[in-house]
Structures are given as C-alpha cells and as structure tokens.
Amino acid sequence: MVTPSRNPYPISGAATARHAYAVRGVLAGFAAIWVVTLVGYLIGRFELLGPSGPTVLARLVFFVAAPALLLTTLVRSSPGDIFTGALAAFVLSTVLSAGAYLAITLLVYRHTSKERPDSPALTVGTLAASYVNAGNLGIPVAAYVLGDVSFMAPVLLFQTMLAAPIGLAVLDVTTGGRRPSPRALAMLPLRSPLTLASAVGIGIAATGWRPSDEVLRPFDLVGSAAVPLALLALGMSLRGSRPFTAGPDGRDRYTAVALKVVGQPLLAYLIGRHALGLEGPALLAAVVTAALPTAQNVFVFASRYDRAVALARDAIVLSTLAAAATLVLIAAWLG
Template sequence: MLQVVTGFAVIWVLVLVGYLVARFGLLGDAGQATLTRLAFYVLAPALMVSTLARSSPGRIFTAALATFVLSTLAVSALHVLFARLRHNRDVADLTVGALAAGYVNAGNLGIPIAAYILGDVGFIAPVLMFQVLLASPTALAVLDVATGEGRPSWRRLAALPLRNPLLIGSAAGIAIMLSGVDPPRPVLEPFALLGGAAVPMTLLALGMSLRGSRPLRSGPDAAERGAAVLLKSVVQPLLAYLIGRFLFGLDGPMLLAAVVTSALPTAQNVYVFASHYGRNAPFARDVIVLSTAVSAVTLVVVAALLG
C-alpha cells in the first residue's frame, strides 16, 4: 500500500508543479505546447525503444490487452446508446462521445502510471498500438464521412500510424526485441537517457494543460459529460476487472495492468479530433479534465485493491 501511495504522490505532485508553472506563467504562453511536443516527439518514443527492446513478447501481447479492448468497446457503445436515446445526437457527435468514454490517455499519463505503478512501461505499448492502428483510423474515417468531408482516403488513414512517434518508438523497440539481438550499451543508452526525462516532462505538461478549464459549467451537454466521465473512470475499470478475472482468468500483475490501463482518463487526442472536425470540442475538453481529476481517485483505489 505504501508503494502505491508513494507512486501516486510523485505523479500528482509533478502535475501540481506543472499547474503552478502555468498559473504563474513561468514558461510563457507556449510553454505547455513546447513541453508536450518535446515529450511526444522525442522523449516518450525514446522511452518506448529502450524499454521494449529489453522486454519479451509474452509481456506485450497478452490477455490484458484483450481485456482492455473489450472494456473500451463496451463503454463506447454504452455512451453512444445513452447520447442517442437522450438527445438523438448525429453520427459525428456520437463518435466524439464514444471516444471521450473509451479512448484513454496512454501517452501523457499512461506512461508515468505504467512506470510508477505497474513497474513496466511495456504494459502500455499494446494499448497505444490498438488505439493508433485501429481506434483512431476508424473514428477519423467515420468523422470524415459524417461531417461531409467526403469519402476518407485510405492512403491518409493508412499513414496515420506513421505520423505517431509513440507508435514508431514502440514498433522499433518491439522489432529489436523480436530480432533476438542484444544491442551494445552505447546504442541503447542515449534512448534510455532521453526516455528518463519522458515521465516528469509529460506530467508537467499535463499539469500545465489543466489551467483555465471550467469542466463543471452547466449546459445542454452536462448529462452526457457526466455519463462519459462515469463510463471512463468507473465503469470501464470495473468491466475490465470482471472481463479479465472471470473471462480470461487473469490475476496478479496482469489483472492489475488490464484494470489500470482501462482506468486511465480520456486522451487529449479526443479534443484534437473534435476541434478539427468542429464537433463537440468543449464537451471533449471538459471530459478530459474531469476524467483526469477523477482518475486520481479511481487509480489509487484500483492499485490499492489489486496491487
């Protein structure tokens, strides 16, 4: 229990420091965007390379991933049903809502959580791969058609994963792992040094992004916002536990990994997608902020009960 509390204390202290940095303008208006881009394009991919290169296939492709995928599909479908019945939303809004309820922050928060709580960022790699290779292209294809952007280009959709540095870093690390080659220390050491900065940098950037948000404002989408946060932060980890424990027979670290990854908050990419297509962007932003706050509690509870 002490290890769990210590791990989360480190995480949320760094998030608080990031918030204070933004609150007092220490890095200027572009500070948060700069830190996010540095972590996303350089530091986190380096961490994935250095970690996965020394891992093994049995720790990457597991029933924990299947558990995560099934729980994601379940909560996304539940939010679509709720929004359709309550407000008769169109396909584009339903897609943004489904993403808000099930698309997790595997990068900015998933990597630090995996490092401090699960003890291995390799647990987050399959989640990233599923979201980037399958979830993102599918959602963008639906949004393209639903918003009148025309029939999506298969070439553009196929190129989406190639523009994601985290996936590229994960793929490179897995390729080294599967090759059976043990790279000399001078080869992997630069990646390890850069990767060591990924966790604090992403947490600082996450904290900075929380400044100025008003997620509890009233409005016509308040019920859907609450439903998305409840599904993402409470229902999905509960479903993951039930699926992992009773369908796949998971226990120990694998069950913990499945539930923790499912309990991660909504990813910032959902806001990017919603903004690009001009559909429900404020809703997406508020769900991200609220689910991030709620996850501070749910993740501690999960880790304390299963860790």
C-alpha cells in the same frame, strides 16, 4: 525505467503487512505523480514558460522523450511480455465502453424531448468514454504503479492503429468531408512517433537481438525525461479549465466521464478476472490501463473537425481529476 522498491517482507506469514506495504508504495507513487502535476499547474498558472509552454513541453514528450522511453523498454522485452491477456481485457473493455456510451446516449435522447446529438458529437463522446491517455499519463502511471512502461506499448498500438483511424474516418464522413481513402487511413498510424517507436522496439525484440547498453544509453538518457515532462505538461494544461460549468452537453459529458473512470475499468476487471482468468500483476495492468482518463487526442480530433470541442475538453479535465482517486483505489485493491 522506474522499478518498485524491494519488499521488506520476503518471508511468508506476513500477508497483511505485505499488502500494507504495497498500498503505501502505490500511494507514494501516485503522490509523486500528482505533486509533479501540481508543480506543472503552478508553472502554467504563473506563466513561467510563457503562453506556449504547455504546447512546447507536450510536443517534446510526444515527439522525442516518450518514443525514446518506449523504444528502449520494448527492445529489452520479448513479444510474450507485450501481447498478453491484459491487452485482450483492455481491448474488450474499450469496445464495450464505447458501445455503452452510444446505447445510453441514444436511449436517453429517445425518451426525452431534447434533440438527438448529431453523428460527429456522438463520435467525440464515444471516444471520450473509451480512448485512454496512454501517453502523457499512461507512461508515468505504468512506471510508478505497474513498474514497467511496456504495458503501454500495445495499448498505444491498438489506439493509434485501430481506434483513432476508425474515429477519424467517421468524423471525416459525417462532417461532410471527402470519404478517406484506404491509403489515407493506413497512413494515420505512421504520423505518431509513439506508434513508430513501439513498432520498431517490438520488431527488434522479435528478432532476438539485444543492442548493448552503450548503444541504448543515449535513448535511456532522453527517455528518462518523459515521465516528469509529461506530468508537468499535464499540470500546465489544467489551467483555466471550467469543467463543471453547465451547458447543453452536460449529460453527455458526465456519461462519458462515468464510463471512462468507472465503467471501463469495471468491465476490464470482469473480463480479465472471470473470462480470461487473470490475476496479480496482469489483472492490475488490465484494470489500471482501462481506468486511465480520456486522452488529449480526443480534444485534438474534435478541434480538427470543429465539433463537440467543449464536450471533449471538459471530459478530459473531469476524467483526469476523477482518475486521481479511482486509480489509487484500484491499485490499493488489486496491488
């Protein structure tokens, strides 16, 4: 796990200098993230790993490296470090951002001559406005900016155990498929190795047992590859994207992106600071996790049901590019 550098201003009386040091640390962390992402883009641009390279790297992170990183991090944590006010602020901001997208979209189309989008498109847009990339990008951001990837574990659990099953159920019903059974919905989270690793890690931590470093060392070794591989895979996935191309879903696309990178983190700040009384690292964690861009899973969901695929793809690319700026601003402001 990446840990922040030692503060060279340990004595009081230099608040401005300490803040400047923190800002430099944040900028250095994000610089590392985006330099590695750029390397990934160049790898994809010149097809150094072949046409299936991005898929292979993403699957390696999703099924092996990231679960190992989450497992070892959570095993060394306590339940009180996981279920915090920061998670509450994130969950509430997610629900409100999703509701805002629905309200804005329906209100706009009600007052225009354009045809109202169908329910599957509304569902995909709602997910694009609120479902964050807590895996491929959230883990490296938590490592470099927050100094602790355990902040991502409850976010992953919430999304895969609640948000994803609800979204998939709506898509399944509204696209004419069979109504999913309660058992099928309950089994959805078990298909995610990130969720399973998080659940196992939390379960072990709750028992109070701490495996020895020798037992965890293989997991540490594999998990250390999660952050660089995730960033390389993200950069490779950006090749060939044309998110600014005009299209029939342009208004929905920009609405979703604006809510994702500006609206949701603003809601998380207001809820965390003024409703829950959060401050310091807890407030920073709530706002940073809410400001993460749209998850690639939204594209997977849209592709699975063949609805609003372009909307999902372009929202992911645009929100990822925009988050590069908003996350730095947030971390510099609250860090």
